[in-house]
Amino acid sequence: MSVSGMSVSEGPEPYRGALWRQPVNPLVVVDDPEAVELTGPVFGSADVTDLDGDLTRQRPGAPLGERITLTGRVLDRAGCPVRGQLIEIWQANAAGRYAHRRDQHHAPLDPHFTGAGRCLTDDQGRYRFTTIRPGAYPWGDHSNAWRPAHIHFSLFGAAFTQRLVTQMYFPGDPLLPLDPILQSVGDDAARQRLVAAYDPELSTPDWALGYRWDIVLGGPSATRTEGGRR
Amino acid sequence: MTPLPTPSQTIGPYFGYALPHPGGGQIAPTGHPDTITVRGRVLDGHGEPVDDALLEFWQPAPDGSRAGAPGSLRRDPVGGAAIGRDGVAFTGFGRVATGADGSYVLRTLPPGGAPYLSVCVMARGLLQHLFTRVYLGEADDPLLSSLDARRRATLVAERERAGVHRFDVRLQGDGAHEETVFLAFG
Ligand SMILES: [Fe+2]
Numbered sequence: 001m002s003v004s005g006m007s008v009s010e011g012p013e014p015y016r017g018a019l020w021r022q023p024v025n026p027l028v029v030v031d032d033p034e035a036v037e038l039t040g041p042v043f044g045s046a047d048v049t050d051l052d053g054d055l056t057r058q059r060p061g062a063p064l065g066e067r068i069t070l071t072g073r074v075l076d077r078a079g080c081p082v083r084g085q086l087i088e089i090w091q092a093n094a095a096g097r098y099a100h101r102r103d104q105h106h107a108p109l110d111p112h113f114t115g116a117g118r119c120l121t122d123d124q125g126r127y128r129f130t131t132i133r134p135g136a137y138p139w140g141d142h143s144n145a146w147r148p149a150h151i152h153f154s155l156f157g158a159a160f161t162q163r164l165v166t167q168m169y170f171p172g173d174p175l176l177p178l179d180p181i182l183q184s185v186g187d188d189a190a191r192q193r194l195v196a197a198y199d200p201e202l203s204t205p206d207w208a209l210g211y212r213w214d215i216v217l218g219g220p221s222a223t224r225t226e227g228g229r230r
Numbered sequence: 231m232t233p234l235p236t237p238s239q240t241i242g243p244y245f246g247y248a249l250p251h252p253g254g255g256q257i258a259p260t261g262h263p264d265t266i267t268v269r270g271r272v273l274d275g276h277g278e279p280v281d282d283a284l285l286e287f288w289q290p291a292p293d294g295s296r297a298g299a300p301g302s303l304r305r306d307p308v309g310g311a312a313i314g315r316d317g318v319a320f321t322g323f324g325r326v327a328t329g330a331d332g333s334y335v336l337r338t339l340p341p342g343g344a345p346y347l348s349v350c351v352m353a354r355g356l357l358q359h360l361f362t363r364v365y366l367g368e369a370d371d372p373l374l375s376s377l378d379a380r381r382r383a384t385l386v387a388e389r390e391r392a393g394v395h396r397f398d399v400r401l402q403g404d405g406a407h408e409e410t411v412f413l414a415f416g
Pocket of ligand 1: 092150152244
């Protein structure tokens with residue numbers, strides 16, 4: 001098995017956590033133009049402060065780790081920007097530990113890093129975070145299982161049907177082909193859409209490395225209008 | 231070229247310090263006389279409680295408006311702390327993490343123009359979030375009428391007493407109980 005790329009002939013074991021939680025019945029398709037889910041919640045400036053997108057400035061001191069700028073655009077399936085919508089992220093610190101009581105990984109907590117942030121997309125659907133690159137961490141899926149470095153993303157679109165919770169990965173990580181969670185995505189092209197690109201243009205000299213990751217929300221919407229919903 | 235959607239990934243076990251917010255299950259304005267309670271549990275295929283699920287609710291306002299309003303997860307601009315709703319605006323959006331016994335409580339106002347609340351279920355072990363609906367009683371509705379009685383019953387909340395509705399989410403049938411109907415949108 002090759003660990004240099006993401007194409008493997010022999011994948012990891014399937015994601016075990018799913019066994020007793022994954023529904024058995026097929027989803028029931030709702031094709032109702034009046035469905036409430038074709039609209040969705042809205043958020044505004046009261047919900048997000050300007051500093052919430054900078055995870056390196058939430059505590060009195062600076063967190064340890066490799067500072068990164070993470071940006072991209074959020075589009076719908078028609079390629080239109082998703083404007084003014086909420087993006088939330090959470091992640092482990094540089095040592096691979098979450099500021100969560102259930103995470104007892106034997107790695108240090110960073111008193112200067114919480115690992116949660118949020119922002120609203122702008123008129124072009126762009127988002128931007130400043131954070132540190134998270135570390136890999138072990139988990140109990142199988143013996144010696146390590147999650148590749150990743151950042152969890154939560155997104156809202158113009159409709160509740162467009163809700164997306166996912167994880168973003170870093171290019172070139174040797175753990176990618178071994179990770180049952182990433183590999184739970186069926187095809188290689190789709191998996192590649194979860195991997196950010198290093199962008200030298202986005203890097204800031206003497207300050208931060210730049211990564212770019214665009215996100216496309218699926219799902220139908222009732223209100224795909226020019227200028228966004230509000 | 232039409233862009234392809236970004237795949238979903240599980241919410242995992244560690245969202246708890248990032249996504250839940252104070253008053254997330256209190257959609258109803260403070261002290262509103264029409265407030266209803268929807269409560270229940272999230273259960274797995276063994277009938278065991280799912281203690282690390284996140285439920286999100288979206289619904290029309292009582293007047294039928296589906297525009298929503300900001301302010302579900304307000305933050306204090308000075309210290310950055312999550313301070314939650316102002317207790318007056320009806321945002322239509324709720325978010326509740328389940329407790330150790332898999333339970334959740336939502337307090338809201340009855341939706342106008344639709345007999346249901348939309349629900350999005352996320353949990354460690356779910357590869358992708360799941361949509362379902364809480365119907366506040368039997369209704370003349372295209373989805374309900376398309377289902378047989380046993381499946382339909384999983385979507386209709388049980389009235390415990392006036393203003394209190396019970397709705398369990400069963401991610402899988404456990405032999406004795408039917409799996410909740412989950413939805414896809416065409
Ligand atoms: Fe994670």
